[in-house]
Amino acid sequence: MIKVATALLSAMVCSRAAVAQNASYRTDPNWRPPVAAIARQNPLASKPEAAAGGRKLFLRHCAECHGGDGAGLEKKHSADLQLSAVQDQSDGTFFWKITNGNAVKGMPAFSSLPELQRWQIVLFLRTLRPAAAPTDSTTSK
Numbered sequence: 604m605i606k607v608a609t610a611l612l613s614a615m616v617c618s619r620a621a622v623a624q625n626a627s628y629r630t631d632p633n634w635r636p637p638v639a640a641i642a643r644q645n646p647l648a649s650k651p652e653a654a655a656g657g658r659k660l661f662l663r664h665c666a667e668c669h670g671g672d673g674a675g676l677e678k679k680h681s682a683d684l685q686l687s688a689v690q691d692q693s694d695g696t697f698f699w700k701i702t703n704g705n706a707v708k709g710m711p712a713f714s715s716l717p718e719l720q721r722w723q724i725v726l727f728l729r730t731l732r733p734a735a736a737p738t739d740s741t742t743s744k
């Protein structure tokens with residue numbers, strides 16, 4: 604009985620950790636794009652298949668700080684990109700933040716990546732939404 608409970612508990616702890624490795628992350632209120640940038644649409648919105656390439660780019664350029672699953676790494680103080688507070692922002696906001704970075708907080712600017720590659724990454728970031736990656740925390744008792 605105790606063994607089962609322990610296993611269940613550690614499974615829950617692990618799945619929580621996988622969902623939000625930097626759950627304490629708060630979006631910097633001073634890091635805000637101009638209105639026109641917020642409204643920009645992803646030119647790849649009708650090409651969901653481009654997200655696979657976005658994932659490759661993410662693993663190459665972003666995972667060292669954000670983790671392969673985008674959940675953020677506490678030791679890097681990087682954003683948990685799965686958080687709804689992050690996901691609630693527009694595609695244009697993601698694009699602008701990736702392009703310009705937030706140097707004072709340790710997020711580099713990726714203006715050197717071709718624009719379409721940045722949009723491809725934005726497409727991939729949308730696949731990190733918790734709804735797209737359900738965890739057993741909602742299904743297990």
Ligand code: HEC
Nearest residue numbers: 630631664665668680681682700701705708709710713724
């Ligand atoms: C050197 C580490 C590092 C790398 C590499 C990095 N980031 Fe970040 N990123 C951060 C940090 C730190 C923050 C939090 C900045 C803050 O506190 O405002 C952040 C924040 C973000 C945010 C904004 C979250 C919010 O609050 O709205 C997005 C989106 C993001 N990163 C995407 C990316 C993408 C996409 C890449 C790869 C192209 C990338 N990052 C590469 C460290 C990094």
